[in-house]
Amino acid sequence: MAEDFYEKIAEEYERITDETGRLSREIPFLLEEIRRIGGKEVLDVGCGTGGHARALAAEGLHVLGIDTSAAMIEKAQARPHVDGAGFEAASIADIAGRGVLRFDAVLCLGNTLPHLVTEETSLAKVSRQIAPLLRRGGVLIGQIVNVPWIEAAGVRLLPVRSWSDGTKETLLTRHYINTSGSQMLMLVSRMMRRPGETTWRAETFYQYLQKIVPLEIERAFESGPWENYRSFGGWGGEPLNESSPSAVFATSRR
Numbered sequence: 001m002a003e004d005f006y007e008k009i010a011e012e013y014e015r016i017t018d019e020t021g022r023l024s025r026e027i028p029f030l031l032e033e034i035r036r037i038g039g040k041e042v043l044d045v046g047c048g049t050g051g052h053a054r055a056l057a058a059e060g061l062h063v064l065g066i067d068t069s070a071a072m073i074e075k076a077q078a079r080p081h082v083d084g085a086g087f088e089a090a091s092i093a094d095i096a097g098r099g100v101l102r103f104d105a106v107l108c109l110g111n112t113l114p115h116l117v118t119e120e121t122s123l124a125k126v127s128r129q130i131a132p133l134l135r136r137g138g139v140l141i142g143q144i145v146n147v148p149w150i151e152a153a154g155v156r157l158l159p160v161r162s163w164s165d166g167t168k169e170t171l172l173t174r175h176y177i178n179t180s181g182s183q184m185l186m187l188v189s190r191m192m193r194r195p196g197e198t199t200w201r202a203e204t205f206y207q208y209l210q211k212i213v214p215l216e217i218e219r220a221f222e223s224g225p226w227e228n229y230r231s232f233g234g235w236g237g238e239p240l241n242e243s244s245p246s247a248v249f250a251t252s253r254r
Contacts, residue, residue: 005207010071015163016172019051027055029235033139033250039104046112050076050087057084066090092129102135108142114209123220131225134253141250147213148242150176150184168194183208214240214247221251228252
């Protein structure tokens with residue numbers, strides 16, 4: 001289950017994802033898009049341990065971060081408080097069920113969309129679930145791993161992370177592995193040893209993610225309640241192609 005996977009990595013999530021480097025690349029893009037529409041109220045879906053929500057709140061926005069992983073939300077709530085940032089263990093359906101609640105921007109970053117799409121819930125249905133959460137003119141900003149980039153190589157090794165906290169050394173690798181079906185495999189291997197030890201202890205765990213190609217996103221979010229769809233091959237606004245490791249998109253609520 002996804003919750004079990006994220007419970008295993010919640011404690012080290014910021015190190016695994018290189019949060020400092022990630023935020024330095026992504027926050028300027030997000031701020032530009034949100035401020036372009038005069039936005040203030042933001043919903044961060046799949047917020048993880050809250051890095052984006054905290055960084056945006058520090059810039060004067062009001063951000064609600066939600067995640068279905070209780071372990072991730074517990075870690076987000078345990079970090080130093082930032083005015084304007086709040087966190088809840090909740091789903092899109094939970095927020096929508098509260099009635100009239102409109103945000104200026106909704107974020108679906110990292111692997112959020114592949115977790116929202118299931119055999120029972122299509123990407124088109126997800127787009128219809130998100131739309132009522134946005135005010136008219138509000139913006140949805142999303143990002144996913146670019147499936148054609150993974151398919152071209154079969155296996156993609158992400159940057160290796162290593163660190164020492166004084167009590168142990170940790171070495172962590174992440175792979176995206178293409179499958180012949182509708183899902184891809186995210187495989188995480190973690191090795192640890194304490195000072196003085198010569199043997200590394202290792203564990204491997206994995207999570208299947210629904211394959212979503214950029215064209216599917218465009219079809220789901222360019223019409224109906226959506227308009228002004230734009231896609232990029234990164235946070236600098238570069239063109240999207242098969243060599244882009246990730247696909248970034250923005251679209252407006254009609």
